[in-house]
Amino acid sequence: MSALLQVQGVSRTFGPTRAVDNVSFAVQPGELLGLIGPNGAGKSTLFNLIAGVMPPSGGKIAVDGTDVTGWKSYDMARAGVARTFQIPKPYRQLSVIENVMISAFLRERSMGRARELADLTLSDLGLASYRDRPASELTVGLLKRLEVARALAMRPKLVLFDEIMAGLTPTEVGAMTEIVARLPARGITVIWVEHVLYAIMKTATRMVVINRGCVIAEGAPATVARDPAVVKAYLGEEMQLA
């Protein structure tokens, strides 16, 4: 079985800081991988490296066996890797359906087909009633859902979720968890970066925990939660907070 995503010894430095330090892991097709870590662990940087926002300082990233190290974000999108933004980045002057259509164009080049795909995606995510509303009028919860809709309308092989639960009400978290949990069955592999742990612990098939730019634990959610290194990393954070 070949990995869908292979991250091999990837590092990223900002000046003297090593935000991501020699990280390696692989994601198999159909997995729902949770990527967690305390604040400042390097989650976002790792996420941005995989999404092509910036090139790694060292190491290799491969999608489906193809070396994609240093590819730009639009190249990654075309290679089948979709992403969401932690702080939603809607096209404010466009309507909800138009927002999703722009993503749908990646696979459906005609207006009509793109609109159909966008409509389908909107009803999947329960956004159909907001179809013709300007994106600038949506609440944070709906904007997060729009982020997910845009990513899914790209018909990706792999989707990267960046804290899609942050700022949601408990009801919204429940609805979103349901949406995410359905994806592997539809042939979409998921890497999910999250700070709200209880949702991800319940849904992920496997977890990767990073701290100070390094992988400190990897495995089933239940195992990882008991891992002393993980407990220490999170406890350490809490003690700093106190």
Place this chain on the structure above:
Amino acid sequence: MTATPAKTSRLWRISGMPRRGQISWFEVILLAGCIVWVAFNFAPALQDVVVLSFLFAGLALAWNIAGGCAGLISFGHAAFFGIGAYTSTILFQSYNVTPWLGVFVGAAAAAIAGAVLSLICARLKGPFFILSSLAFAEVVRIIALNWPSVTGGAEGLSIPPVPDLANMVLGSKTAYEVLTLVYLLLAYMITRWLEASRFGFYLFAIRDNDDAAAAAGINPLMVRSSAMALSAALTGVGGTLFAQYFLYLDPTYVISPELSFQFALLPAVGGLGTAVGPILGSFLITPLSELLRTNLGNAAAGLHLVIYSAGLIVVMLYFPSGIAGALEKLKLRRRRP
């Protein structure tokens, strides 16, 4: 909970955007009115103003493709205008190429210049892009001024006023009205096509959010330079028409910052990013500025500019989304129960 849908739909109706790609009756009447006006030759005394209004409406639509649709606010479009005008005129005078062909060469030259500008300024956004576009046009103007062997320098170039359809020197002002109206309609149709096409959606995407567009598989640099090239090409066509109408060109007017500002102003007054806005802007501002200049230009030098600017400030303050936006709001308010 049951009251929510009605409430949101009213909210949507007040703040709603014009349905993209939908052509309103107002637009149809406006454009048909232009055709009728030219066909029946109303107000022969105003033909100069009509030609200029049509020409500047086309130019405003051209600017709007970059500035309104793609968010590339440029204060350097006079450079493309000048490149189009000079290319066709030089080709005609030195190589005897008819401007009917020269207009396409001029458009291509302007398109290349537009693409080069956006590639150079790839990383610049907002005010930084505006300033570099302004500087770009100044560079083009200074080159034109200091290259007399090709451009005639400050003395400019004249086209012999011998009416000849083959050389795009037309015998009557009505013929120029037809020519500039065709230009306006061409620019209008291109804008309408953009609103209903994938490429047009890509322009809106990079205007509203670059990062999101890139994450959706769009190469922002490619889209940006294509938009600029299209806008510049259409502006270049306008430059050739201008040269063929006035039969005289000099860098001080044709590549002036004032002209660049004018291109940006008309769509801003009429309504940015819409197809009808730039036309309305030109139909309002072009006659107004001509009127003020001819009536006040001699009596009190510069007074027409003061009145003109005061009018613009009022428009910007009270109609920030332009005339098209104000009309849309008026329509929605009337429809509201």
